Amino acid sequence: GQQLNQSPQSMFIQEGEDVSMNCTSSSIFNTWLWYKQDPGEGPVLLIALYKAGELTSNGRLTAQFGITRKDSFLNISASIPSDVGIYFCAGRRSNDYKLSFGAGTTVTVRA
Amino acid sequence: EAQVTQNPRYLITVTGKKLTVTCSQNMNHEYMSWYRQDPGLGLRQIYYSMNVEVTDKGDVPEGYKVSRKEKRNFPLILESPSPNQTSLYFCASRLDRGAEAFFGQGTRLTVV
Numbered sequence: 728g729q730q731l732n733q734s735p736q737s738m739f740i741q742e743g744e745d746v747s748m749n750c751t752s753s754s755i756f757n758t759w760l761w762y763k764q765d766p767g768e769g770p771v772l773l774i775a776l777y778k779a780g781e782l783t784s785n786g787r788l789t790a791q792f793g794i795t796r797k798d799s800f801l802n803i804s805a806s807i808p809s810d811v812g813i814y815f816c817a818g819r820r821s822n823d824y825k826l827s828f829g830a831g832t833t834v835t836v837r838a
Numbered sequence: 839e840a841q842v843t844q845n846p847r848y849l850i851t852v853t854g855k856k857l858t859v860t861c862s863q864n865m866n867h868e869y870m871s872w873y874r875q876d877p878g879l880g881l882r883q884i885y886y887s888m889n890v891e892v893t894d895k896g897d898v899p900e901g902y903k904v905s906r907k908e909k910r911n912f913p914l915i916l917e918s919p920s921p922n923q924t925s926l927y928f929c930a931s932r933l934d935r936g937a938e939a940f941f942g943q944g945t946r947l948t949v950v
Contacts, residue, residue: 762941769941772938824886825896826871
């Protein structure tokens, strides 16, 4: 099945820094989703994107649906310790039930 | 509270001993699926179901079975578990094809 290329694989960041991660695909998607997984928990939806070019925020998080429909970006501003976790992108093609997931970006924040 | 509930949360078993991981959702969602999560590989879909009595294979279905006799329940069955099925398993549900998925808390399975 279609797997998404998510980068970076991991990052260590200083508290207060802004961070970015992205996801790319060789196929066109019409839905992009960003999830966060805390240790020992299931992924929780952060942001959903449904239109090319769409820019959506959720608190300190901002995500964009790429114009080519083959990529998406997630930015976290002014990171704090509770931002630690694994961030996953997921995408869905127009006539497909399945969600494809990236391998995840592990974020560790240094206090 | 809207939720997806998996049981058990942790399970250690021996090779070849049949087991079932249960999944239940209280949101009247049509679409349910099972994923396994392995380091560096993200979430890979095992099986999914579009409605009662409608199931289909995902990307990694070998060694697994599912059933969907009722809308709320979607159990994952391992008839003869093997060590390569040691993983973290997630059940997810969503209202329809276009909606975002809600995940359970996960089941960590170890097969020795």
